[in-house]
Amino acid sequence: MDGGTVDWNEARALAHSVAEPLAPDRLDPAAAVGTTLARPLLALIDLPSFDRSAMDGYAVRGTPPWTIRGRVDAGQTAGPALRPGEAREVATGAPVPEGTDGVLPYEQALRHEQSVTAAGIAPLGRHVRRAGEECRRGEQLAPVGTRVTPQLAALAAAVGNDLLEVHPRPLVGALLTGDELCSRGLPGPGAVRDAIGPMLPGLIGWAGGQPAGLTRLPDSERALAVALEAGSGQVLLVSGSSSAGPADHLRPCLERLGAELLVDGVACRPGHPQSLARLPDGTLVVGLPGNPLAALVAFLTLAVPVLAGLRGAAPPPLGTAHGPRLPRRPGVTTLIPVRVRAGVAEPVTHVGSAMLRGVAGADAIAVVGPGESLVRLIALPGGGC
Ligand SMILES: Nc1nc2c(c(=O)[nH]1)N[C@H]1C(S)=C(S)[C@@H](COP(=O)(O)OP(=O)(O)OC[C@H]3O[C@@H](n4cnc5c(N)ncnc54)[C@H](O)[C@@H]3O)O[C@H]1N2
Numbered sequence: 441m442d443g444g445t446v447d448w449n450e451a452r453a454l455a456h457s458v459a460e461p462l463a464p465d466r467l468d469p470a471a472a473v474g475t476t477l478a479r480p481l482l483a484l485i486d487l488p489s490f491d492r493s494a495m496d497g498y499a500v501r502g503t504p505p506w507t508i509r510g511r512v513d514a515g516q517t518a519g520p521a522l523r524p525g526e527a528r529e530v531a532t533g534a535p536v537p538e539g540t541d542g543v544l545p546y547e548q549a550l551r552h553e554q555s556v557t558a559a560g561i562a563p564l565g566r567h568v569r570r571a572g573e574e575c576r577r578g579e580q581l582a583p584v585g586t587r588v589t590p591q592l593a594a595l596a597a598a599v600g601n602d603l604l605e606v607h608p609r610p611l612v613g614a615l616l617t618g619d620e621l622c623s624r625g626l627p628g629p630g631a632v633r634d635a636i637g638p639m640l641p642g643l644i645g646w647a648g649g650q651p652a653g654l655t656r657l658p659d660s661e662r663a664l665a666v667a668l669e670a671g672s673g674q675v676l677l678v679s680g681s682s683s684a685g686p687a688d689h690l691r692p693c694l695e696r697l698g699a700e701l702l703v704d705g706v707a708c709r710p711g712h713p714q715s716l717a718r719l720p721d722g723t724l725v726v727g728l729p730g731n732p733l734a735a736l737v738a739f740l741t742l743a744v745p746v747l748a749g750l751r752g753a754a755p756p757p758l759g760t761a762h763g764p765r766l767p768r769r770p771g772v773t774t775l776i777p778v779r780v781r782a783g784v785a786e787p788v789t790h791v792g793s794a795m796l797r798g799v800a801g802a803d804a805i806a807v808v809g810p811g812e813s814l815v816r817l818i819a820l821p822g823g824g825c
């Protein structure tokens with residue numbers, strides 16, 4: 441194994457570059473939400489695929505009065521073409537007959553026995569959604585690499601797609617180490633409530649991964665080695681074993697398993713003891729420091745770009761802001777929970793690496809690089825920036 445502390449930007453870029461996109465899968469649009477397109481999204485039909493009414497009322501042709509010739513509901517066919525001076529009652533979404541100049545909504549219609557006139561100006565050209573006005577068959581609607589959102593899934597279905605070819609969401613397992621951890625109730629003497637476990641499933645989903653189980657382990661090299669070997673998923677997160685103490689087993693375990701150490705420490709505060717390694721079976725292991733804010737920072741630094749790479753997506757772009765009141769440290773990148781107001785990142789309190797109070801109320805993590813005047817922003821889940 442080799443390694444060494446790397447610059448924060450380099451670590452992030454490296455984490456993205458080592459993660460090869462997962463082999464594409466074909467999923468129906470709803471199941472594809474959260475994945476990334478491996479093929480462009482194409483329209484398989486014109487949308488709308490026929491001229492249709494945007495209002496409940498009368499499809500009309502020519503000038504009033506119009507003689508009413510039947511009715512069309514949604515899902516029916518439009519019937520014969522209208523001739524000048526004719527109307528057909530139509531429901532919203534129903535196909536309008538050939539020759540329709542516009543649709544007169546009921547509210548603007550004066551109905552007589554078998555004819556209708558307009559209460560105001562005749563609706564020439566109004567309230568008809570023309571075939572192909574949204575897109576044409578064969579048109580590309582989203583390129584490769586686009587994240588499938590619920591709204592993109594809706595569009596994909598609307599233009600006739602049953603299956604989308606996508607890079608699936610990577611499976612992410614988590615191993616939480618620490619003899620002192622308890623997961624329920626009030627901690628006894630010397631014990632600590634696990635705060636990383638409750639954070640990870642949400643973070644994994646937010647970053648485009650699929651949580652694949654969380655295992656709590658004692659501080660034992662053997663237990664960690666066995667769990668790493670048996671680990672399910674394309675990514676394994678390991679918390680609380682990253683430092684240099686006798687109970688910090690990640691490094692020796694990775695060595696023993698013949699892993700390739702890709703990142704061994706990052707020049708940032710907090711979170712410097714984070715790591716990234718590849719097991720011989722290809723599983724990527726991200727080492728998260730045990731202090732909870734440091735674990736979050738490491739997840740944002742290494743796990744987020746790894747998951748983007750596996751999904752065939754670019755690393756999430758960072759925002760920018762002014763941060764005149766943020767502390768700067770020479771030689772390292774500082775990651776500081778902030779609130780963002782009108783383009784200015786303001787520090788919050790309680791931001792020690794073992795603390796969560798500050799980050800729980802923050803909008804973003806400001807990335808304050810040595811010598812940078814503007815700061816970059818990593819948006820947090822639920823953050824308002
Ligand atoms: N000799 C050195 N000691 C330490 C160094 C160092 O460079 N040399 N780095 C410090 C820094 S910075 C960090 S961060 C921590 C990282 O430690 P580990 O990843 O080995 O984690 P632990 O030692 O087990 O735990 C640290 C701290 O975090 C608490 N913890 C652990 N897991 C959880 C959890 N799931 N939920 C809540 N809290 C957790 C744990 O109880 C400890 O208080 O090492 C420093 N030391």
Ligand code: MOO
Nearest residue numbers: 710711712734793
């Ligand atoms: O990563 Mo440790 O970063 O400061 O608590």
